Amino acid sequence: MKLWSQFFIPTLKESPADAEIASHKLLIRAGLVRKLGGGLYTYLPLGLRVMQKLTQICREEMDAAGGIELWMPHVHPVELWQQGPRWPAAREIMFRADSAGDGRRPPREPEFVLGPTHEEVVTPLVKAEITSYRDLPRNFYQIATKFRNEIRPRFGLMRAREFVMMDAYSFDADDDGAVRSYRAMKAAYERFFRRVGVQAIAVEADTGVMGGSFSHEFMVPAEVGDDDVIYNEASGYAANREKATSALVPADLADAPPAGEREEFATPGVVTIAALEAAPYSVPATRQFKTLVYIGDGRPFLVILRGSDELEEAKLGALGFSVYRPATTEEIEPVMGAKPGSLGAVRGTIRNPDALAGIFADHAIRLIGNGTTGANKDGFHVRNVNVVRDLGVTRFGDFRRVQPGEPDVKSGQPLQVRRGIEVGHIFKLGTKYAERFGAMYTDDQKQSHPMVMGCYGIGISRTMQAVIEQSHDADGIVWPWNCAPYQVLVCVLDPQLPEAMALAKKLGGAAEQAGAEVLIDDRAERPGVKFKDADLIGIPLRLTVGGKGLREGIVELKWRSAKEVSKVPLAEAEARVGAAVREAAAAGKKD
RNA sequence: CGGGGUGUAGCUUAGCCUGGUAGAGCGCCUGGUUUGGGACCAGGAGGUCGCGAGUUCGAAUCUCGCCGCCCCGACCA
Numbered sequence: 283m284k285l286w287s288q289f290f291i292p293t294l295k296e297s298p299a300d301a302e303i304a305s306h307k308l309l310i311r312a313g314l315v316r317k318l319g320g321g322l323y324t325y326l327p328l329g330l331r332v333m334q335k336l337t338q339i340c341r342e343e344m345d346a347a348g349g350i351e352l353w354m355p356h357v358h359p360v361e362l363w364q365q366g367p368r369w370p371a372a373r374e375i376m377f378r379a380d381s382a383g384d385g386r387r388p389p390r391e392p393e394f395v396l397g398p399t400h401e402e403v404v405t406p407l408v409k410a411e412i413t414s415y416r417d418l419p420r421n422f423y424q425i426a427t428k429f430r431n432e433i434r435p436r437f438g439l440m441r442a443r444e445f446v447m448m449d450a451y452s453f454d455a456d457d458d459g460a461v462r463s464y465r466a467m468k469a470a471y472e473r474f475f476r477r478v479g480v481q482a483i484a485v486e487a488d489t490g491v492m493g494g495s496f497s498h499e500f501m502v503p504a505e506v507g508d509d510d511v512i513y514n515e516a517s518g519y520a521a522n523r524e525k526a527t528s529a530l531v532p533a534d535l536a537d538a539p540p541a542g543e544r545e546e547f548a549t550p551g552v553v554t555i556a557a558l559e560a561a562p563y564s565v566p567a568t569r570q571f572k573t574l575v576y577i578g579d580g581r582p583f584l585v586i587l588r589g590s591d592e593l594e595e596a597k598l599g600a601l602g603f604s605v606y607r608p609a610t611t612e613e614i615e616p617v618m619g620a621k622p623g624s625l626g627a628v629r630g631t632i633r634n635p636d637a638l639a640g641i642f643a644d645h646a647i648r649l650i651g652n653g654t655t656g657a658n659k660d661g662f663h664v665r666n667v668n669v670v671r672d673l674g675v676t677r678f679g680d681f682r683r684v685q686p687g688e689p690d691v692k693s694g695q696p697l698q699v700r701r702g703i704e705v706g707h708i709f710k711l712g713t714k715y716a717e718r719f720g721a722m723y724t725d726d727q728k729q730s731h732p733m734v735m736g737c738y739g740i741g742i743s744r745t746m747q748a749v750i751e752q753s754h755d756a757d758g759i760v761w762p763w764n765c766a767p768y769q770v771l772v773c774v775l776d777p778q779l780p781e782a783m784a785l786a787k788k789l790g791g792a793a794e795q796a797g798a799e800v801l802i803d804d805r806a807e808r809p810g811v812k813f814k815d816a817d818l819i820g821i822p823l824r825l826t827v828g829g830k831g832l833r834e835g836i837v838e839l840k841w842r843s844a845k846e847v848s849k850v851p852l853a854e855a856e857a858r859v860g861a862a863v864r865e866a867a868a869a870g871k872k873d
Numbered sequence: 874c875g876g877g878g879u880g881u882a883g884c885u886u887a888g889c890c891u892g893g894u895a896g897a898g899c900g901c902c903u904g905g906u907u908u909g910g911g912a913c914c915a916g917g918a919g920g921u922c923g924c925g926a927g928u929u930c931g932a933a934u935c936u937c938g939c940c941g942c943c944c945c946g947a948c949c950a
Contacts, residue, residue, distance in 0.1 A: 295899065295911065296885050300943055320942070375948075399950090433874075433948065447950050499950095508949080595947080607947095707950060741950030775909060810910040817910090830909065838909095 283790045284768070286803045287777075290327050292316075293815050303506045305751035306438035308759050312819045314746075321435025321443035328819065329746070331767035333446060336742050337425045339477050339764060340448045347470035349423045349450055354403045356427060360393040366402040367718050370579075370604045375430050377443075396429035401715050401737060404451045408733065409721040415455050418723060418733065419463055423450035425742065437506065439747040440703065446743040452736040453716075455723060460734035464496075464710045467738045471500055471706050474740065479762025479870065480749045482705055485511050486521035488596045497525075497709045500740075501702030502748040511702045512684050517693035524596035527680055528688035528697055530646065541652035542666040544628070549663045553623025555589040558654065558663065566590075571647060571655035571667065573625040575614045578603030581639035582617050584627050586673065587682055588646045594683035601642060601679075619658040626655035627673045628664055640676035643669070648678070703748045704741070711735040759820030760842050763870030769798040770863065771821035773812050775828030777804040785852075786827045789837065792856040796863035798823070817842070823862060 290313075297307040300317070309315050314329030325333060341351065360378065363369050377396040397403065404422055412420065425448045435441050452463035468484060475482035480502055487499035499522055501511050512526035513519060521527075552558050555572060558565045570589025575582055578601065587593055598606055611621055618625050619633030627641050647653075647669055654665045669675070686699040715721070716732035724730055746765075753760045763769060770793040772786045783804065790800040801821060803812050809828070816824050826838035826847075836849040839858065850858045 294884065298884070299879085299886090302944070317942095428950075430949070434944095434946090436944080441949070445950070449950085704950065739950050744950055808908060808910090808912065810908095810912080813910045815911085826909080828909065 283787065283794060283800045283802060286801060287805045289801075291815075291819065292326070293818055301438065303437055303440075303751070304754055305506075305747045306440070308750050308754055308818075309438050309747060312759055315439065317438075321432055321441065323439060323442060323444075323743075328767045332746050332761075332765055333742060335765040335767075336478060336745055337446075337448070340425060340474055340740060340742065343470045343474045343477070344423050344448065344450060346473075347421075347466045349421045349470075351424060352422055353424050353426065354397075354400050354407075356397045356429065357394045358397050358403060360395050362402045362406070363395055365718065367714055368604070372398065375432065377429050377431050398428055398430045399447075399449055399737070399739065400424070401451065401711075401735075402719075405715045405719040405721050405735070408451075408453055409716075409719055412453065412721075412733075413723055415723050415725045419452060419454040419459050421450055421452040421463060421467075423448060423738075437747075439743045440506075441508070442743065445741060448738075448740040448742055450738040452738070453721070453733045454735075455725065455731070455733070457734055460710055460712075460736055464708060464736050467708050467736065468498060471708065471738075471740065475500060475705070475745075477871065478745065478749065478765050480705075480745065480752055482748075483511075483520060483702075485513070485702075486525050487707065488522060488524040488599065497707065499704050500706035500708075502705050502745075502752055503700055504703050504748065504751045505701050506751060507701040507703040509702050509704055510699050512686070512697050512699055514690040514693055514695050514697050516695050517690050519690050519692050519697075523684065523699070524594060526684040526697070527691055528684045529691045529694060530684075530688050541668065544664055544666050544672060546657050546659075546662055546664050548661060549624075550661045552661075552663070553621075558589075563654075563663075565654045565665075569650055569653050571626065571650065571653050571673075573627050573656060575609040575618065575622075575625065576606050577609045577613065578606040578639055582609055582613065582637055583639040584641045585681055586627055586641065586643040586647055586675070588644070588650065591644065591646055591682040592685075593681055597679070597681045598642075601640070603639075620656065620660045624656040624658065624660050624662060626658055626664060626667070627675075628655060628657070628667055629672060629674050631658040631664070633658065635674075641674055642681065643673065643675040643678050644681040645678050646682055647673075703744065703751065705745045705748050706738075706740040708738045709736060711737055754820070757814070758818035761820045761822055763822050763866050766820070766822050767799075768801040768821050769793070769866070770800045770823045770825065770859075771816055771819075772800065772802045772825045772827060773809075773816055774802060774804050775809045775812065775826065775830075777806060779829055779832070781832060782827050782829060785832070785837070785855075786825075789825055789827070789855055789859050792859045793823075793825075793863050796860040797867055798863040822866060825859065 292313045294311045298310050301307040301310055313326055315323040315325055317323055376398060379394045381392045427444060428447045429444055432441055432443055435443050454460040454463055482500040482502050484498045485501055487497045510523035512521050512523055555567050555570055558570060559567055567589035572587045572589045574585040574593060615621055617634050617637045653667045654663055655667050657664045687696045690697050713732040713734055715735055721733045722730045723733055750759050772790050774782050774786045776782045786802050790802055793800050820842055822842050824840045831837055835852050837855050838847050839850050840847045
């Protein structure tokens with residue numbers, strides 16, 4: 283039982299100016315966190331308690347799924363990362379430090395990075411300690427602080443530079459085992475989010491810089507989320523926009539036949555799809571080829587899309603470059619012979635085709651039998667271009683961005699889109715890290731194999747905010763039972779009356795006996811202040827004890843999530859409180 | 874990193890355009906009256922106006938530079 287008057291819950295009547303979204307405002311107003319700098323937060327006692335609830339639930343579910351908890355350093359020798367497969371992509375977001383501490387590290391002094399995740403630490407550990415198939419599979423996890431020098435921290439804990447994450451790493455002898463580990467984690471995640479009391483849906487996801495073969499994200503649907511989820515209710519399809527596909531392009535697409543002789547024509551000043559669509563050219567965007575130039579690991583390559591489609595940049599990850607970016611005009615001209623707006627991939631028109639690392643085309647362009655594209659000559663385009671005859675495509679792939687309304691691959695029904703907050707991500711990694719770090723084991727035939735890995739993360743601090751985003755009203759937070767900082771709040775309206783305090787402590791004791799944690803608001807504040815604060819901090823069950831109630835012989839019992847107040851006769855109060863707590867706890871643990 | 878915005882007391886902010894002794898609300902302290910949904914009265918403390926240059930007799934206000942923070946984009950748990 284904690285007395286509010288001797289605790290630290292600095293609530294705010296007004297929202298701080300730098301908070302934009304509801305959950306961020308409430309984090310601050312309810313006294314859960316305070317900002318130190320961009321993306322850096324102090325967890326105040328109430329916020330810390332919620333974090334402890336989340337970590338404990340997470341730990342229980344990981345342990346139940348066979349996870350083994352450990353704790354790894356968060357300062358890593360930079361050499362470890364330089365050996366790893368994702369250094370080129372990861373280095374930008376990593377905090378770096380030198381042992382001299384003054385930013386002027388002598389060449390022979392060690393340099394360190396702060397860990398954004400721990401594949402580079404856990405894989406060498408397992409390489410050293412596990413060498414036999416008898417010791418596989420294993421799944422190691424930790425719940426700890428992570429550091430990422432986010433380009434743009436935002437929305438409080440939603441994208442922070444320093445945050446708390448559960449990260450797990452599974453090691454299996456073979457692919458089947460890795461799939462089993464992956465499924466076990468997916469199930470554990472689903473139990474975790476259900477117990478926490480937040481709706482999080484698993485969606486197919488892109489593997490990003492992690493690489494690996496498949497992946498799911500756990501998304502909390504919310505307007506303020508960073509990600510677009512493309513889904514269809516009926517078929518159950520749900521994918522991150524970066525990964526999503528539609529049935530717009532038939533799988534067994536026949537290449538369209540050539541039509542007519544290729545012909546160059548003058549298009550002075552036309553540098554956009556829209557301008558070529560307009561009179562006098564009148565070429566529909568669906569019949570134009572859009573040619574984009576990217577730089578992958580230092581070499582230019584082309585991406586060809588239909589004029590009506592947008593590139594989904596993340597899908598270029600499938601091409602295997604460790605880093606890629608759009609080329610600049612200065613880089614484009616020497617290779618192509620023209621500026622953006624007049625580019626094309628017709629054989630023989632590219633000035634320096636040998637410089638290209640490849641020409642990659644979206645499947646959808648095969649629908650174009652007779653298209654128009656840039657001539658690689660400023661102010662000119664080419665018509666009657668045929669994909670097979672005229673374009674030297676290295677490889678077709680899925681590179682286009684799916685738009686809402688396009689047909690679902692599974693059901694043909696229109697796809698929908700909604701925003702979501704990514705609170706968890708699971709990857710089947712494969713052998714990429716194991717091979718790089720030499721994490722091998724010997725099988726029962728004395729053969730050596732790389733271990734097959736998976737990695738898994740839950741953003742604990744982000745989940746706290748996602749819960750608030752999903753569970754609040756105009757007055758404040760409405761905590762789900764299992765992650766509430768306290769489950770029961772006793773508001774003592776007349777704390778100067780000894781009998782009121784005595785009753786509050788008696789009822790608090792009954793709640794504790796039933797398994798709840800209890801906060802007593804014994805402050806010398808007016809009732810209005812206490813009720814407002816109670817609504818703001820969102821404790822699930824509120825008991826109100828006051829002189830008036832004592833005279834009437836009642837206490838009040840109110841759920842934060844409901845409007846009604848029940849008046850309970852004093853004689854029944856203890857029993858009713860205990861019953862309410864047991865009931866809520868049982869409902870909160872429905873799994 | 875590109876674009877937009879903002880910085881005045883612990884918090885929310887007015888004042889800036891049109892230069893002339895820095896104002897309010899909340900919170901805090903003292904006293905009193907109140908006491909079931911953010912009370913009232915009286916008194917009080919608290920500000921190098923983000924930092925640095927410049928213009929000017931005079932700068933919160935105009936100019937330039939820097940920094941912090943917020944929002945949009947690429948990235949992520």
